[in-house]
Every structure is written in structure tokens, then in C-alpha cells.
Amino acid sequence: MEDYLSIYLPRDKHDFERVYNLPTLSPSIVNSIIPKLVEWLQDINWPIATEIAEFLLKHPEETIPHIKEVLADLARIALTPTEGEKLEEVNETAQEILKMIDNV
Incomplete structure (x- = not known):
């Protein structure tokens, strides 16, 4: 993944600010960061995991x-x-x- 995309990803499991900004991103950026967002689902107990899952459900394809x-x-x-x-x-x-x- 390109380094410039890391500014759109959560920095830690409490980074709700970046998670709440996900819907504002362009489709091309969203498509590029989906693999990294999926990684945040590995522990659904992490505070941001549920919000990321809900975001990903809006982008099933x-x-x-x-x-x-x-x-x-x-x-x-x-x-x-x-x-x-x-x-x-x-x-x-x-x-x-x-x-x-x-x-x-």
C-alpha cells in the first residue's frame, strides 16, 4: 500500500476520528484501503472494529x-x-x- 494512504487509516484501536472520516473519502481511496480496514476486524473487541465493520458492509463488492x-x-x-x-x-x-x- 502506498504510504500516502496511511493518513486515512486508523492509527490505533481508539482512533474514531479517522474511522468517522471514512465515509468522506473518494471511492478510489476507499478501494485502496479496504485490505487494511479488514485487518481491523481481527479483534471485534477493539473499540473501532464495529464501526469499521459497518463501514465495510456499505462496500460489499x-x-x-x-x-x-x-x-x-x-x-x-x-x-x-x-x-x-x-x-x-x-x-x-x-x-x-x-x-x-x-x-x-
């Missing part, structure tokens, strides 16, 4: 490919984990998440 990437990585971790992922039991968590998705 641009967001879905990035969500698919996350799900593909989750499947890889569940099916073919690295030794480190096995040691940390990340693969088990990934398997549980995929089971929950299948039950939805």
Missing part, C-alpha cells in the same frame, strides 16, 4: 474479495498448519471457526 482471502488463509491453517501453528494450536481454532461457518 470491494470488501468480499478480501474476506475470501481471510477465509482461504483460515482454511489453509485448519488443513495444513505449520509446525508453529500446531504448537500454538492455531489450527484447532481455525477448525472450530470453519465448523461454526458451516453451521450458519
